[in-house]
Amino acid sequence: MARSWPFAGRAAQLTEIRSAVRGVVVVGPPGVGKSRLVAQAVHEAEGVAWVRATAAAAELPLGAFAALLPSTPPAGNPLGWAADAVRAPVLVVDDAHLLDAASAALVHHLVTRGRTKVIATLRTETPAPDAVQALWKDDLLPRMELGPLTAQESAAILERALGGGVERSAVTRLWQASRGNALYLRELVLSGVLAEVGGVWRWRGPLAITPSLRDTIAGRIGDLTPDEREVLEFLAYGEPLGADLLSALAASAAVERLEDRQLVTVDVEGRRLQVRLAHPLYGEVIRRGCGTLRARKLLRRLADTVTETGLRRREDVLRVAVWRLDSGAAADPALLLAACDRARMVRDLDLAERLARAAAAAGGGLPAAMALGTVLFYADRYTESEEVFAAAWKLEMDDNSRTNCGVSRAFNLFWGLGQVERAMALIEESERSVTLLHARQGARGTRASLEAFTGDLDRATATLRSAMTMSPFTEPRNVRAFGTTEATLLAVKGSAAESLRVVARTEAVLDSVPHALPSLRAALLEAATQAALHLGDLDEAERYADQGRGLDGEFGAWARAVVEFGAHKARVLRLRGRVADALAACREAAVRLPPRGVWAGLCLGELAQAHALLGEVAAAEEALARAEAIGLPIGPPVVVPVEHARLWTLAARGDVAGAVAAALDLAERALPVQVPFLLHDVVRLGRPSLVAARITGEGPLVALFARHAAATTGAELDAVSLEFERLGLILYAAEAAAHAARCHRDKGMTRTARAAQTRAWALSRRCQGARTPALLDLDVPDLTPRQREVALLAAQGLTNREIAERLVVSIRTVANTLYAVYEKTGVSDRTALTDLLG
Structure with missing residues (x-):
């Protein structure tokens, strides 16, 4: 971790502060990074004086300026004396809302006099002295509202602070927990909530806060009356809560006072008013102050009150189930299983497992076992999942349950444990052991999807066709599953356009399901991604x-x-x-x-x-x-x-020859959707004649691969390179341009060869260091610093005269320099030069 917490983002704000002639007032909530932003803005400025206001210094006139003023004040005008004593060209006043009246008047006087650039920071919604407020109210200085860090800014800071990549979900959790507050973000990282695994920083939870952060938040919360604390406790365990629901639990007047103090927020969501803590970390501090017995009492009241409303919202089932578990109340298996399903759908697998095990312990029987086995499968605990499913398989069950259990267990055997034969045998046993037609149909369709993954496309196609002809589609689950399998088969066969049409049709069916069915959607998105790439x-x-x-x-x-x-x-x-x-x-x-x-x-x-x-x-x-x-x-x-x-x-x-041989061999064993890319690799490796007649398939990309393989002139390769670039395949475009350069050179066309080589070089610069065989011998155009300077100005559209005036040289010198640039790069005009230099 970096020794000092790094600065990142805020580029627009930095520019605004640095370019402000007279100064600026930066306003934002505590911890948002006002002081750090200003410090970064004046880091390289000369003659910067800092004044840091405090509540203690505010007890004395000009107390905040004590370090900048002579020890003995004059008998005359103290304000003019103090202003003359502040000789720094830049004055930073931190926490200006804490200034005493005399210090605030001095800041105002310095701004109006205009000799000193004043940059002040103060807290949002905090009363400030009249003289400070006048700075923006009287248009003396602009007021800059500084908001929380964005998720992207937080990610940049975390990567610089930790010296490595941070997992996306960890960034999201930290950003949500800190709400973009730079101080809170730093303290959360210092709490050790992240761990480095394989060069990537991951969340290792649970959320922890440092003692200093806890004290900071406790200070922000301040003193509370008993009814105010009760409101915050209910929110700490149950937010968000509807305003009406919260009024039934606690005093409405207390809620209003907390809103006035900005400790809670009230938002309009549809027809409801939702109350939340003003910051999620307030809940951590509040919960730490609750004893076990009081916490259980609060949870029981929350569960009872929400249950009385009829569990109208989808997340109510999950919340009530967790509250009852945590309160030690008697468990209802049906409630726990419904909550488990909801937790699995939002991918909180730890919670889903806990609820499934609680349901099993409460007598949930086969449904609880199925839920637990499924959650363990999603959690990559395949051996445990097989143990649960194997035990459930021995139980008495109806046809639908038998099929569900068989399919789920087969999925775990296949995708989790890689036991293909056992999975296939189990699917066949499932189909034989049931009589309901739609259940048998579902089992057979599942077998088709597994066969497709093994690469046996003919058998998978036949299996799917037989399943689809067993009976009309009456079971919604089969409609969704068969659509997904059909899209997958079409994609891997290389029928990309038809696959995407099936994807769109099946997506519409999936979107109509209350639960998103992430597993089916994943398979469908896999097919869509393959088809789009093809x-x-x-x-x-x-x-x-x-x-x-x-x-x-x-x-x-x-x-x-x-x-x-x-x-x-x-x-x-x-x-x-x-x-x-x-x-x-x-x-x-x-x-x-x-x-x-x-x-x-x-x-x-x-x-x-x-x-x-x-x-x-x-x-x-x-x-x-x-x-x-x-x-x-x-x-x-x-x-x-x-x-x-x-x-x-x-x-x-x-070993290029070995790579070519490997590509040709692999193309014989790959799926049809994979073959064009492998054969095109042979072209990229410089052996197009070996595959020119073999690259076939639908779509513009495969056609372009074939053109690349068949191209025999530099002009044809130039055109291929341009088309790759148009499609966004920059690495392929660079390699084709390099091939064009060699072809031109072999024909003795030096200038066009140089142009193609320069273009290949420019494209390769966008490939972040890629070093394929086609790109290894590219020469960087050998431009001198002056030639590069003239080339960049010309590429921006400046005339020779304008360039000469800017560089204080003659027009003839500019013209001669451009001629040398054209010769070295192989281009012949400003338009081509602009394209080359981007």
């Missing part, structure tokens, strides 16, 4: 990947979503040429891998390939070794990414 639509592919990554929920507990879609996001970034960003995305995903798992191959394959493209051979081989050790190679979706990375590791090691 079509070369990187924007859509990234959108689908981001949606999938968001399925882990607010608490970031569902590792599959993080790993699977983190890898897909990394692939999109890699294709965009953002190789270092792809590496960072994979690292964050990789820390969530279980000790053994199916998705390790997809994630670690992308990680290894990013390392290989950056020339980091040892790191790539380490990732490949880890993939071999912990991956479950049950199908091409997770096998091919590893082998794909292996061939690029060979190339990074210098």
Whole structure:
């Protein structure tokens, strides 16, 4: 961790303070970072004097300025004497709301006199002396309202402070807990709530606060009457609470007083008024002040009161169940199971497990066992999940329950433990053991989805077709599941456009379900991402990947979503040429891998390939070794990414021939959706003649791959490069431009070769250090500092005369310099130069 807490963001505010001629008043809540912002703004300024106002100094006239004034005041005008004594060109007045009247008048006098730039900070909604208020009311100084840090600013600060990447869910939790308050954010990090795993900082909870932060918050809360404390206690355990509900629990007058003191907020949500604590960390302090017996009493009252309202809101079931558990009240299995389902849907898997176990202990029977087994599966605890499902399988159950249990257990065996044959056998047993047609139909459709993942597409297609013809779709679950399986099969077969049409149709069905069904949605988004990539639509592919990554929920507990879609996001970034960003995305995903798992191959394959493209051979081989050790190679979706990375590791090691042979071999074993990319790799590695006749398929990207393979002239390769760039595939565009340069050079076309090579160089600069064989021998255009300066000005649209005037040289000198630039870069006019230099 950095020794001093770093500064990040606030660029616009920094500029405003630095550019203010007379000064500025910075206003914001406590801890938002006012003083740090001002300190950063004046860091490099000369002659800065600081005045830090305090309540103690306010007892004395000019007390805050004591350090800047001579020890003996004059007999005459004390204000003029004090103003003359403050000779600093810049004066910073921190916490100006605490100034005594004389000090405030001095600040006002310094501003009106205009010799000193005054920068003052004060708290929002805190009374300030009249002379300070006059600074902005009389338009003497602008008033800057400083809000909390954004999530992005918080992330930047955390990465600089910790010296490494911070998991997205951890950033979200810290930002929500701190509400963007810079002081609170720092103290939360110092509490040790984060831990470094694999180079990524992760939340290790539960939330903790340091003693200094606790004291700070307690001071902000201040003294409370008994009825005010009761209101805060109910909110600490139950927020948000409806205003009417809270009035039934505590005194309304106390709520009003707390709102006036800005300790609670009241927001309009639809037709309801919702009351919350003004800051989530207030709840931590309030709860720490409650004893066990009082806390249980509060929880029971909350549960009873909300239950009396009829549990009208979806989250009421979850809240009431948790309150009853925590209060030690008798458990209702039905309530606990409904709450468990809700907790699983929002991906709070720790809470879902706790509720499922409580339901089982309360006599929940088969439904409780099914809930527990499912939660353990989502939590990557596959062996425990199998134990629960195996015990449940022996119980008496109806056809629907038998199918649900069989499918859930098969999913765990297949996706969790990699036991393909056992999973398939269990699905077949499930189908044989039931008589209801829709139950048998559901089991058979599930088998099709598993067969598709193993790469047996013909069998999967036949199985799905037979399931769909067993009977009309009457069971909504089968409609959703079959649509997802159909979209997946179409995607992996390379029928991308048709797959996306099925995705859209199935999404509409999923959206009609009260619960979002994250597992089915994940499978559907997986198909959509694959299809969009096959079509070369990187924007859509990234959108689908981001949606999938968001399925882990607010608490970031569902590792599959993080790993699977983190890898897909990394692939999109890699294709965009953002190789270092792809590496960072994979690292964050990789820390969530279980000790053994199916998705390790997809994630670690992308990680290894990013390392290989950056020339980091040892790191790539380490990732490949880890993939071999912990991956479950049950199908091409997770096998091919590893082998794909292996061939690029060979190339990074210098064995291009071995990489080409590996790509050709892998293309024979890959899914149809994977084949065009593998064959195009052969083109990228410089052997287009080996695959020119083999790259086929639908969509503009596959057609462009074929054009790249078939191109025989520099002009054709130039056109291919431009089209790759238009699609956003910057790495491919750079490589095609490098191929064009070699082709031009072989034909003796020196100038066009230089232009293509310069373009390849410019594109490669956007690829964050990628070092593929096509890019290794690129020469950086050898521009002198003066040539670069003239080139940049010309690219901005300045005429030769304007450049000459700015650089104080002759127009002839500018013209000669530009001619040399054109010769070195291979371009011939300002428009081309602008494109080259971006």
